[in-house]
Amino acid sequence: MNRPRPPIKQVRTAVGLLSLLLFAQTAFWLVYDMADRGPTGAWALWSSASGSGLAATTSLDLGLAALQLAAGWAALAQLRGAGGLLVVSCAATVAFRMPVVWYMFLDSPSDPWFGTLRGPSVTAVGTTCLLAVAAALVLAVLLLLERRLEAEARAAADLADGGIVRPAKVTAAASGALVAVLNVFYITRNAVTAVQVGPSTLTDLLVGRGTGRSVLGVSSPWQWTVLTVLCGMGMLVAFRRRPVATGMSLGLALLMMPPAFSELWGYLVTETVAQTATDVTQNLLELVGSAAVVALILSDGLRDRQERRLTPIPHPRAEDPTPDTDPTPDGDSTPDGDSTPDGDSTPDADSTPEARSPLASTDA
Template identity: 60%
Template sequence: MSIKQARLAVGPLSVLLFAQTTFWLLYDVADRGLPHMWSAWTNGPVSGLSATTALDFGLAALQLGAACGLVLRIRGAGGLLVTACVTTVLFRTPVVWYMLLDSESDPWFGGLEGPSLTAVGVSCLLAILVAVALGGLLFRVRGLERDAAAAAEEESRSGAIRPVKVTASASCTLLAVLNVFYICRNVLTAVEVGPHALADLLVGRGVGRAVLGVSSPWQWACLTVLCGVGMVLAAKRRPSATGFSVGLALFMMPIAFTKLWGLAGTADLLASPLNTVQSVLELAGSAAVVALIVADVRRDRPAPHAVLELTPPPTGADPEAQRADAATSDA
């Protein structure tokens, strides 16, 4: 496969990731109704087994942002695509082992009835394969290297270094604080329930009411890795840090919003200060980082060339006068 063919294949594969997530979101809405599913997505009391959780909102936003970034060729599109691939693999892999460990004698979700675990699991397995293939193609076409070269060229041309430092520092600080939250949450959970119970929670045993759902400890562990990588990239001001930070923000903001909505609806907003502070940091902090990055991109955008100014102005002299001048000069 040539480099040109690999580049052409990246777009459809990125759309396939978004399509897999969106399909199950729409399936839930069609099967159970939007009011019922909104209650489920905001952690409300619902019955039965659904396919999706609020996490799938964040994953869909990330995958859609990666596809749009590729189409629009925005700065940081390579990092955004890599974030989408890694996040898809991390949060779709548990569903595969749900499917493999499920049996008639010991059903993974007990007696809950809902969408077919096999159908959802197979779609997740396909999504993982697509994400791995997409990651391989990105490595093949050296998307991150081209993005780094373009960013370096634009930065040297515009000279706007200070805003980039501010944005990188803000992103690094936010991800570092969130990383502390995620690590502490898992440590506190281990202290409260014990290591053995934490291991069961990490693999999702007996905690889900959605086939695509993952346990909170697994989510915190994955976000610890993702935020750690993003923190290092931002601290080193790598060009891929822009897309990586935007990707994490797109992933976390919908999840945090639905969580805050659910806490506010049950009057637990102040009763659960740790959840509230974490969600506010994820939502407001991510929005602030995205705003800084957008401002940097707009500031560094090259100005359009003034074509009309480069065109010599037409002379208003009369043709007869021009011929007379020519004759005079010849004489």
């Protein structure tokens, strides 16, 4: 069997390490807030945005950290769905870190971006975000390279479809329906916000002016816009049952569940569920729907693993070094086996190469 060229292993390792580097950037500032405010104060910040001064992170960073960690681990372990996880991780990192970069460039002593709030240095946080964006762009290039190398490897092994694993119909349908409903929420909320505040204020919100009390925070309209794009991509690949759909669905779920849970916790603690019915409904959809999709994906994975364990692995037939021969009138002998009169041999069905790439979900 033709094996992938050696660089593909190096590319996979680099992809996993870069994703873990993105996780390290997010985790550093999460730990910073925990050290600065204590675990209780940090949780109050993430669940209800309470606390004094300027913080580094928001509840969204909990989901981003979970996504980046899962993507890096899946890439290094070469797990099914790693490609989709990496795509979502890369796109979400760029989308949610770029605003902080322009916060840094627009911040000045005469016109502080966050006004009189004091906390972590905007320059320090922005510099780490700039590095994270650069790493994510390199990661995107490596993902394209890895996809091309895997396509060449399958072509060399004559496995045009052998390495592709499509999601189960039920899982794909459930995932597509969830992100479709969430997209309706995000688009509607952005439209309502635009009507309520006007185009000028909406533009200020989108660029992050006066968005909150965290340097890594983004405005709700910007978050809804990014999630609209990501969920639109997830809906498209899910309904078409593309191989990348499994990883993308899992990535979107990991991105949405932690902030949804923390915000619901905050509404319950502050007893503001009735006053924030729209937010609560959206968070419930994100949390419960994502949990259901994750359960379906895990169930599919466990079922596939069990089927592979129960399926016997055929062993190639051992060749007899001294095969019996039947003499012919001309003195030639025809060996027992699969030889043909022309001397060509027909290979056993078991000798057909099979390969399943762990990152095959990156193939569209």
